[in-house]
Amino acid sequence: MNAPPEKAAPEKAAPAEPGHVLRITLPVTGMTCANCATTVERTLRKKVPGVSRADVNLAAETVTVEYDAAAADLQDMAARVADAGYGLVLPRAGHDVQADATAIRMQEAAAQRRAFLVGVACSLPLLVLSMGRDLGLLGAWAWAGWVSWLMGALATPVQFYTGWGYYVGGLKSLRAGGANMDVLVALGSSVAYGYSLIVLLFPGIGGHVYFETSALIVTLIKLGKWLEARAKGHAADAVRRLLELAPATAHRLDDDGERDLPVAQLERGDVVVVRPGETIPVDGKILDGHSAVDESMLTGESMPVDRQPGDRVVGGTTNHEGRLKIEVTGLGEDSVLARMVRLVEEAQGSKPPIQRLADRVAAVFVPVIIGIALATFGLWWFLGGAFVPAMIRMVAVLVVACPCALGLATPTAVMVGTGLGARHGILFRSAEALEHAHGLRTVLLDKTGTLTMGSPAVTGWELAPRAAVTREELQRLVAGAESGSEHPLARAVVAAMAGNRLPEPEDFTAVPGRGLLASVAGRRVQVGKPVWLEESGLEMDTVHERIAGLEAAGQTVMAAAVDGELAGLVALADSLRPGAAAAVASLQRLDLAVVLVTGDNLRAARAVAGQLGITQVEAEVLPDGKAAVVRRYQEGGRLVGMVGDGINDAPALARADVGIALASGTDIAIEAADITLVQGDLAGVVRSLELSRATLHTIKQNLFWAFFYNVALVPLAAGALHGVTVLPVFVRDLHPILAAAAMAFSSVTVVMNSLRLGRRRLV
Helix, strand or coil, rough: CCCCCCCEEEEECCCCCCEEEEEEEEEEEECHHHHHHHHHHHHHHHHHCCCCEEEEEEECCCEEEEEECCCCHHHHHHHHHHHHHCCEECCCCCCHHHHHHHHHHHHHHHHHHHHHHHHHHHHHHHHHHHHHHCCCCCCCCHHHHHHHHHHHHHHHHHHHHHHHHHHHHHHHHHHCCCCCHHHHHHHHHHHHHHHHHHHHHHHHHHHCCCCCHHHHHHHHHHHHHHHHHHHHHHHHHHHHHHHCCCCCCEEEEEEHHHHHHHHCCCCCCEEEEEEEEECCCEEEEEEEECCCCCCHHCCCCCEEEEEECCCCCCCCCEECCCCCCEEEECCCCCCHHHHHHHHHHHHHHHCCHHHHHHHHHHHHHHHHHHHHHHHHHHHHHHHHHHHHHHHHHHHHHHHHHCCCCHHHHHHHHHHHHHHHHHHHHHEEHHHHHHHHCCCCCCEEHHHHHHCCCCCCCEEEHHHHHHCCCCCCCCCCHHEEEHCCCCCCCHHHHHHCCCCCCCCCEEEEECCCEEEEEEEECCEEEEEEEEEHHCCCCCCCCHHHHHHHHHHHCEEEEEEEEEECCEEEEEECCCCCCCHHHHHHHHHCCCCCEEEEEECCCCHHHHHHHHHHHHCCEEECCCCHHHHHHHHHHHHCCCEEEEEEEHHHHHHHHHHHHHHECCCCHHHHHHHHCCEEEECCCCHHHHHHHHHHHHHHHHEEEEEEEHHHHHHHHHHHHCCCCCCCCCCHHHHHHHCHHHHHHHHHHHHHHHHHHHHHHHHCCCC
């Protein structure tokens, strides 16, 4: 097992109550292919009591584990994984686990580079000697016995130094009850090397050695793994770039003036100074100063945003103009940047459903290939009567069939896709959400705060015919009653009376989705939806026509009664979000059915829908009814997405196949959602769906080429086209050296195809 660079005891968690499930993502070392990932997962699930789930991300080289903290501990997990031939990097006091993992992998990379250089140094002379001798370019001396011994001497360090890791990894995987890529490479190269060694010791068996074959197999595959590791590193760049955004130091303002100190030493409530051109080091609230802040790292938008006292700012964004004094409100794991990184890492560590097919294939792939290789050897030896051609074809089958590309097809695309999303302010909670989003056929859009700004304003007060109060009394009584509510409409009414002294409400009762009752200045006030007041027994005939006219104009109307008599109407309107109409049109162009869902009345809802080009409306939906609306649309078997921002949207967001929350909304809505849009506008919905479709397209391309590669080249390596003489020899008979090059190339091709996704522009 690989150990961290320094010896230190892992952090010990406090004893946990039974049934307390924890989730942790840990770096894994020593994995080389999809079968390695399967072995690690199987080891954790089956050999560590208390582990309920283990998902390996081969591209990120991590495992996400869910376990009962009372039944399992990290040390036991690490020990079991070590027995299987791999390493878990555990968190340690005073150490960053990712830094430990990076240090280990740098050591491994250095060792791999040395091994590769030894392979190149020995394999190139071998290739020159072998090809020169076979083509008659070196003269008769090349067939002398000592030349074969020289070739054996050159091949030995490649086989047992450059290729030693394949023996170790293969044996450990077999001991753990699986078979990984190392088994195929070790078998293929060992057969060629072993046969050549026997010929060297017993010349009567044959006159040709294949040391160059064994050496080049090992060296080319080592080259492929090195290129693959570099490409995987690029795939993980998005998260690393996020982590590098926040500066390490800050200017803290003390009684004695400014003092520079590490961000890690700051505390909540501290005040920091950020000068023009500097990066804001922490999440905070502006106490003094005005500036334009570049929030592109957070939202993907390049235009700076004006910020002033009272506004929130996020660590990692850039202060363009003024000098700012900022009160620290978020540090470390509680910062927006840290939460973004955590969401991206969790999404990258999870598996989309499409990965299950690849996992099932990988689990049985190596044993099946070994069987095919043995059958190929036996069949060609039986049919042709010649041992060497049969052996060469067996080696080619073993080498060409490595399942690396299959294991990398999905996780690399997920890593790049979620990283691209993070750069554009789109945070996927899981890879499953990323996959499901591409299959959405219906999108439900909450109105208030999602399609609209969520900040309604009073547009008018109207007295009812024969009202027993004056206009001023109506305003004071209604605003006084509404001052006891936190509803957006209530806040708008109170804001309309700013500067006036309002009476305090007593005996306040809120009726969700309807309105409120309260005693104000000794009078009983009822305010809410007109239909509710009518159901309460009030005569509303005199205002029906006026209500209909206001609602037809897209305004929301509240009726007010004082002491059991209709007193008047309050009209409010909420402006549409900028770009809402364009976003709706884009969703419709994606062949999605767009539905507006609101608790507002039908006429007002239709007025807003008409401005946006939406034809399907679900109006007068109570707060607990949105989830039922989602369920009803799901009954047709269609995948349904819900977009919202409020507490009342949380059940629907959780119920939907994909819940999308605007980050400008409430924390509970964001927690219930599968996708969070950091920028908080509807254009992000379109981008998230386009990104999902692009990522799934890339995954399908990767899986197709991974499967096609093996389906095409395994029969070719087995000699299926040997009799088709019109084809070139290298096509009819795939030499093991070409097989090794093709195998290495396939993995790199899959990763590079995934990296193409990172260059995609999201409109």
